[in-house]
Amino acid sequence: MANVKPRVRVPKKAKKGEIVEIKTLIEHKMETGIRKDKKGNIIPRKIVNRFESRFNGNLVFSSDWHPAVSANPYLSFHMLADESGEFEFKWIEDGGAEFTKKAKMTVS
C-alpha cells in the first residue's frame, strides 16, 4: 500500500527524568465499513486498528482504534526519558498489514 505513510515527531535529545511528547500520524483513509459507493454497495472496512510504541524493545504505550477514529489518524502521547535508545512505532491494519517507523533519542 503505497498510500500509507507513517510520520513521527520525537525529540532528538532529552534530559533524564523529562517527560517528552511524541507526535505520530499515519496517512490512511480509515474506511469505516458503513460507507456506500455510487452503486449502493458497502465499501468494505479497512482501518488501522492498533498502534504500538516500543522503546528499546519494551512496550511503553499502545492503542486500539475503532472506525470512529478520523482518517489520517493523529496521536500524541508521552514518555518518561530515562535512557538513550530507539523508538519503534508500529501500526497494524485490518488484515494484518504492519507499518513501522523508527526514531532515536539521546538522553543526557
Add this chain to the structure above:
Amino acid sequence: MTLTSVSLSRRQALKGASAFALTLVAAGLLAPQAHADAKMVEEAIKKLVKGTPEEGKIKLDLPQIAENGNTVPVGFEVDSPMSKDDYVKSVHVFAEGNPSPDVASFQFTPACGKAACSTRMRMRGTQNVVVVAEMSTGKVYMAKQQVKVTIGGCGG
C-alpha cells in the same frame, strides 16, 4: 372492459406495493439507521471495565462546537502519579451518537510518565463524548462532555 381490467391491476399493484413497504418497515429495514445511545455506551463500558466509574481525575480537552464532524480533536489528561504501584492502566473513549459507541482505547505503562493523549475522531452529530480511565489500583473514573457538531462526519 380492457380499461377496467387495466385500472384494476394498477390498483392491485399499488396495494401490493404498499403492503410490501409495510412489511419492510415492520422488519426494520426502512427504519432510520441505528446509532449508539447512552445505554449502549454504558454497556460498552461494562464490557471493557470492571467496577463503577466515579467522577473526577480526568481533564478533557474537547471543543464546545466542532464545525467538521470528520475530524474533531479529542484530548485528555488523567491525574496520576504514574508510579509502579499507582498508574493509569487504560483509557477508553466512547461516543453516544455514532453508529458504534467505541472510539478508541489507550493502554499506558509507568514508563509513559504522564497519562495524556490527543487524537482526532469522527462524530455523526451533536453528542456526548465519554472518557473512562482504569487505574492499576482498580479504581475507575469517568468524564463526559457534549460537543456540538455542525456537519456530521460519518460519510453519508
